[in-house]
Each structure stands twice: as C-alpha cells, then as structure tokens.
Amino acid sequence: MSKSEIKIRDLKETDVPVAAELMMRLKKLNGEFDSIFNVSEGAKSEAEQILKEALKDKAKHIAYVSERDGKVLGLIVINLIHRCYYTPEVEARIVDFYIMPEGRRTGAGKLLVDRTYKELKARNVKLITAEFPSLNPIAMKFYKGLGFREIVGIYGKMLE
Amino acid sequence: MDDTTRTEEYNQKAIRYSEYYKGKVQIVSKVPVRHLQDFSVWYTPGVAAVSRKIAENPDLSFELTGRWNSIAILTDGTRVLGLGNIGPEAAMPVMEGKSLIFNFLGAVNAVPIPIRTKTKDEFITVAKALEPSFGGFNLEDIESPKCFFVLESLQKTLSIPAWHDDQLGTACITLAGLINALRVTGRKIADSKIVLLGSGAANIAAAHLLFAAGFKEGNIILADSKGILEPEREDMDSLMLNNPWKYQLAMRTNSERLKGPAELAFKGADAVISATKPGPDTIKKDWIRSMNDDSILFALANPVPEIWPEAAKEAGAKIIATGRSDFPNQVNNSLVFPGVFRGVLDARAKGVNFDIMVTASYEIADFVKDPGEDRIVPTMEEWELYPRVASAVASKTVEMGLARKNNSREGFYKNAEEMIEANRKMYIRLMDEKIIKELPGGENVKK
Numbered sequence: 001m002s003k004s005e006i007k008i009r010d011l012k013e014t015d016v017p018v019a020a021e022l023m024m025r026l027k028k029l030n031g032e033f034d035s036i037f038n039v040s041e042g043a044k045s046e047a048e049q050i051l052k053e054a055l056k057d058k059a060k061h062i063a064y065v066s067e068r069d070g071k072v073l074g075l076i077v078i079n080l081i082h083r084c085y086y087t088p089e090v091e092a093r094i095v096d097f098y099i100m101p102e103g104r105r106t107g108a109g110k111l112l113v114d115r116t117y118k119e120l121k122a123r124n125v126k127l128i129t130a131e132f133p134s135l136n137p138i139a140m141k142f143y144k145g146l147g148f149r150e151i152v153g154i155y156g157k158m159l160e
Numbered sequence: 161m162d163d164t165t166r167t168e169e170y171n172q173k174a175i176r177y178s179e180y181y182k183g184k185v186q187i188v189s190k191v192p193v194r195h196l197q198d199f200s201v202w203y204t205p206g207v208a209a210v211s212r213k214i215a216e217n218p219d220l221s222f223e224l225t226g227r228w229n230s231i232a233i234l235t236d237g238t239r240v241l242g243l244g245n246i247g248p249e250a251a252m253p254v255m256e257g258k259s260l261i262f263n264f265l266g267a268v269n270a271v272p273i274p275i276r277t278k279t280k281d282e283f284i285t286v287a288k289a290l291e292p293s294f295g296g297f298n299l300e301d302i303e304s305p306k307c308f309f310v311l312e313s314l315q316k317t318l319s320i321p322a323w324h325d326d327q328l329g330t331a332c333i334t335l336a337g338l339i340n341a342l343r344v345t346g347r348k349i350a351d352s353k354i355v356l357l358g359s360g361a362a363n364i365a366a367a368h369l370l371f372a373a374g375f376k377e378g379n380i381i382l383a384d385s386k387g388i389l390e391p392e393r394e395d396m397d398s399l400m401l402n403n404p405w406k407y408q409l410a411m412r413t414n415s416e417r418l419k420g421p422a423e424l425a426f427k428g429a430d431a432v433i434s435a436t437k438p439g440p441d442t443i444k445k446d447w448i449r450s451m452n453d454d455s456i457l458f459a460l461a462n463p464v465p466e467i468w469p470e471a472a473k474e475a476g477a478k479i480i481a482t483g484r485s486d487f488p489n490q491v492n493n494s495l496v497f498p499g500v501f502r503g504v505l506d507a508r509a510k511g512v513n514f515d516i517m518v519t520a521s522y523e524i525a526d527f528v529k530d531p532g533e534d535r536i537v538p539t540m541e542e543w544e545l546y547p548r549v550a551s552a553v554a555s556k557t558v559e560m561g562l563a564r565k566n567n568s569r570e571g572f573y574k575n576a577e578e579m580i581e582a583n584r585k586m587y588i589r590l591m592d593e594k595i596i597k598e599l600p601g602g603e604n605v606k607k
Contacts, residue, residue, distance in 0.1 A: 025397060028397065032401055033401075100391070101410070
C-alpha cells in the first residue's frame with residue numbers, strides 16, 4: 001500500500017482537540033527524558049487553551065499541522081518573542097513540535113520547518129530558536145542537523 | 161499425584177541430587193594419555209607448533225582445537241525461569257542443566273558461564289572478549305528488553321553464531337508447530353491471521369520469524385497487558401526509547417489498526433500464540449469463541465497454561481499446544497537448540513539468522529509424519545530429529561554463505577548422527593561402568 005502525500009497547512013479551530021492530543025504526547029515524551037517535566041493534571045485543557053490563543057493572535061504565534069489522508073500526524077507551534085537588549089529584536093521560538101510515530105521518518109518534520117522558514121522570511125524574522133528538554137537527544141540531533149546550536153542554558157533543581 | 165505434590169517431589173530430589181553430585185557437568189579429556197611423555201605432545205613443547213599455526217590463521221582454531229564444538233551458555237541471571245533476577249550464582253544450576261541437554265541431545269560441549277554484569281554494554285563487552293574460545297554463544301535468561309540489545313549487537317559484531325534461546329528457540333518451535341497446525345486445519349500462511357498475545361522476548365522474536373516465513377506483516381497482531389499494539393497507542397514514545405523492537409513491530413503489524421484490550425484481537429483470528437501470565441484464567445473461553453472456526457491456540461505460559469486445554473477445546477479451539485509434557489503438543493525449545501547448534505557448529509558458522517531458523521522450523525514440522533490435532537510437533541524421544549535439524553541448518557548455513565566448512569546434506573547428516581550416537585553410547589557406558597555414579601540410594605530418576 002503506497003502512502004499518500006504529506007500536506008502542511010495552517011492550524012484550524014477544528015484541529016484543536018487533535019492538536020492538543022499531540023501536544024500532550026510531546027509533554028509526556030518530555031517526562032520520559034526528565035522527571036522534572038512530569039505532566040500535570042490540567043495539562044490537556046491548558047494545551048487547548050494555548051492553541052486557541054495561538055489561533056486568535058497570529059501576530060504572536062504561528063502554528064502548522066502536517067496531514068496525510070486527511071489525518072493530522074504532526075504539529076509545530078512557534079511563538080514570536082520580543083528580545084530585550086539584543087538585536088535582532090524578534091525571535092521565533094519553536095515551543096511545540098511533535099510528529100506521530102506513523103508520520104516519522106517521512107520528511108514531515110523537515111516540511112513543517114521549511115514552511116515555518118518561509119513564513120518567517122515573509123515576516124522578516126531573522127532568528128529562530130527551539131525549546132526542548134536538555135536530556136532529549138532526539139531533538140538535539142534533529143536541530144543540530146538543521147544547523148541550530150546551543151545558545152542558552154537553563155539549569156534547574158527540585159527544592160526539598 | 162496432583163501437580164503441586166509432583167512439583168514438590170521434583171524440588172526435593174533436585175536439591176538432594178545437587179548435594180550428592182555437586183554439579184551436573186565436567187570436562188573429560190578426549191585424547192589418550194598412556195604415560196606422562198604424552199604431555200610433550202598435548203602440551204609443551206609440541207603444542208607450540210599448533211599455536212604457531214593458529215597465530216598465522218586464527219580460523220584454524222576451529223580445526224586444531226575444540227573450539228568447533230564448544231559454545232558458551234551466557235547469562236547475567238536477570239530473568240531466570242520464573243524466578244526473576246536471582247543473580248549469576250543462582251543461575252548456575254539452570255545453566256548446568258541446559259549444558260546437560262545440549263550435550264545429551266546434540267553432542268555439543270556447552271560451557272555454563274553466568275557472569276556478573278550490570279549493563280547491556282558490560283554484557284556485550286564480556287561476550288565479545290570470550291569469542292575466541294567458542295564456536296557459538298547461547299544466551300539464556302536475560303531480562304527484556306536488555307536481551308534484544310545484547311542479541312542484536314552480538315549478531316552484528318561476532319563471527320560466530322549468537323542465539324538467545326528464550327527468543328529464538330521458542331520462536332523456532334512455535335513456527336514449527338504453527339506450520340503443522342495450519343496444515344491440519346487446511347490454512348495457508350499468506351491468508352492466516354495470527355495474534356501474538358504477550359510481547360516479551362519469545363513473541364517479539366516469533367513476529368520476526370513469522371515475517372521471514374511468509375506470514376503477512378499486516379495479518380499479525382501483537383498485544384500485551386496494555387492492549388493491542390498499534391502506532392497510536394499512548395505509550396508509543398516510551399516504547400520508542402525503551403523497547404524499539406516493540407515500537408517497530410507496532411508500525412509493521414496490525415494493518416487494520418485494531419485498538420483496545422487484547423481480547424478484541426481474538427475476533428476473527430486463526431491462531432493465537434500466547435506467551436503471557438500463567439493461567440488458568442488468563443485467556444477466557446469467550447475470547448476463543450470469537451476466533452475463526454477450527455482455531456489454533458498455543459497457551460505457552462508455565463507452569464500453568466493461560467487456559468486449560470480442555471476448556472479451550474470446549475470453547476471451540478481445534479488445536480491446542482502448551483509448554484507442558486503432560487498434554488499433547490508440547491512446544492519445547494529442547495526440540496530446537498540441540499539440533500540447531502549441532503548444525504551451525506558442524507558448518508563452523510559465522511552467524512545464524514531468521515532464514516536459517518525458518519529452515520529449522522520446517523525440518524521439525526516435516527519430521528512429523530501425518531500431523532494431527534494432537535501431534536503437531538515431535539517429542540524429545542525422537543532421536544532422528546536432532547541430526548535431521550542439524551543437517552538442514554548446516555546446509556542452509558552453507559547456502560547463506562555463512563559457513564566456514566562445506567559438506568553435502570547427507571554428509572552433514574551422517575556426521576551429526578555419528579556424533580550424537582557416539583555421545584549417547586558414552587553416556588550409557590559411563591553409567592554402566594558407574595563412572596557416572598548411580599543416584600543416591602539406587603533410585604531411578606524417572607520416577
């Protein structure tokens with residue numbers, strides 16, 4: 001059975017429940033790497049909230065999904081952040097990026113990033129960053145492969 | 161005598177005999193020692209000439225030393241029988257028992273080597289370090305998923321066969337039984353829907369072996385305690401990180417994308433191979449009723465199958481196999497590993513793979529003349545089985561380009577038969593001469 005083509009399109013209101021599922025999977029995966037990212041009880045509704053917010057304020061957020069045969073298999077959410085002190089002043093930060101197992105190794109991740117680049121170019125945004133747990137080697141490898149490098153460190157510890 | 165009483169009796173005897181014999185195997189020399197001068201040949205100075213030859217060509221270690229017929233039984237003692245992680249020292253009685261079966265049925269010198277290692281990488285390092293002494297490795301009783309990492313890594317890097325019996329041995333005899341069960345019920349491999357219940361070492365290997373035997377990937381469904389394995393299951397990312405073998409199978413199998421609890425997979429299945437929790441209520445009659453007519457059930461949990469064979473029959477199963485010798489159709493690794501190792505050793509194999517295993521499974525299946533509901537696999541007493549499997553395996557090893565030594569099928573058969581026969585005679589002789597001591601109090605071990 002040959003697989004159909006992967007399409008990238010804007011996130012829509014009707015995608016929110018499915019997209020929130022993907023975000024939950026991503027957060028749980030973060031927890032697999034590091035227990036400091038244990039998923040909270042209210043996470044699902046917060047994810048839906050954040051996605052709705054992203055749809056409302058397109059000046060501050062970009063979100064795309066990848067789909068195959070009408071089924072959403074991947075999601076990317078980017079926040080546009082104002083940088084104090086530094087130039088360039090706008091930073092596009094990938095905050096959520098998840099592909100369902102069946103959509104992996106299909107180039108879907110690359111397509112989502114390419115679409116993001118295109119949009120950022122149109123908006124004249126010059127800096128892109130990605131946020132993920134330091135202990136996630138898969139993300140590290142993926143972004144390094146795209147030419148990203150480590151630019152900031154956030155260290156943490158749980159207090160007794 | 162009920163099961164509990166019988167088991168207790170075996171337990172007591174095992175302890176008493178172990179105290180008496182203090183181990184089950186020993187090294188016995190195979191060259192004559194007429195007088196001490198002979199050591200000048202067997203040992204220094206003469207032996208140096210042999211060492212020099214091997215130093216020039218290490219493969220000669222298979223011809224000039226006992227390497228060709230020696231294997232290591234390697235374990236870290238992390239999953240011994242149903243006892244769990246009991247450590248390498250406590251694993252030794254089991255490994256000695258395995259060594260005994262290897263030798264008795266396959267004339268293989270199998271050295272039990274439980275090792276104290278913590279990580280998979282440590283285990284792999286030790287195994288690689290031992291390679292020059294052996295013609296093969298039999299891995300045993302290693303916890304999952306460590307066993308997959310270890311086997312895959314050793315198969316890739318060693319130039320001798322690495323076999324994990326809990327995976328490959330069980331998968332091989334399962335396929336053999338399944339081949340005959342399909343024949344008896346008039347089914348075709350390519351059309352059969354197979355459910356693998358329990359996704360541990362045995363069934364993960366079974367899935368790969370079924371692929372190699374021509375079963376359609378999409379027609380196979382795996383399930384475990386969390387339900388049917390499919391790409392959208394909640395724990396897929398966890399599996400990707402911790403058990404990539406199971407993760408990959410979730411992608412390849414179950415083309416209808418069935419989801420939910422394991423029992424849903426029974427509906428419309430032709431065969432269920434269960435290697436999961438001991439029963440007798442792990443599998444329900446209703447689940448079997450939902451299978452296709454003339455269904456096939458392998459309930460392989462030990463010591464109690466997932467459902468008693470009688471109950472499975474009442475629910476409509478036509479062919480039932482278990483891991484036990486007191487029911488028909490015992491799916492027993494001992495029908496596989498002695499012959500497989502005799503075969504790979506006789507071919508001085510550089511490795512073993514799923515194609516060779518499929519050949520072994522067919523040989524075992526074909527060995528059964530007129531298979532029927534209660535006879536889909538041979539029994540351990542059928543001595544001709546072992547040289548038959550050995551010669552089939554050895555010939556396939558040659559065909560796959562993995563052999564260091566070539567021979568005809570007949571040649572391999574004759575060689576294996578002679579070795580096993582001579583070995584058996586040696587046992588009889590040693591027992592007759594009482595060099596192998598009689599059981600304490602003159603008991604008969606069979607009772």
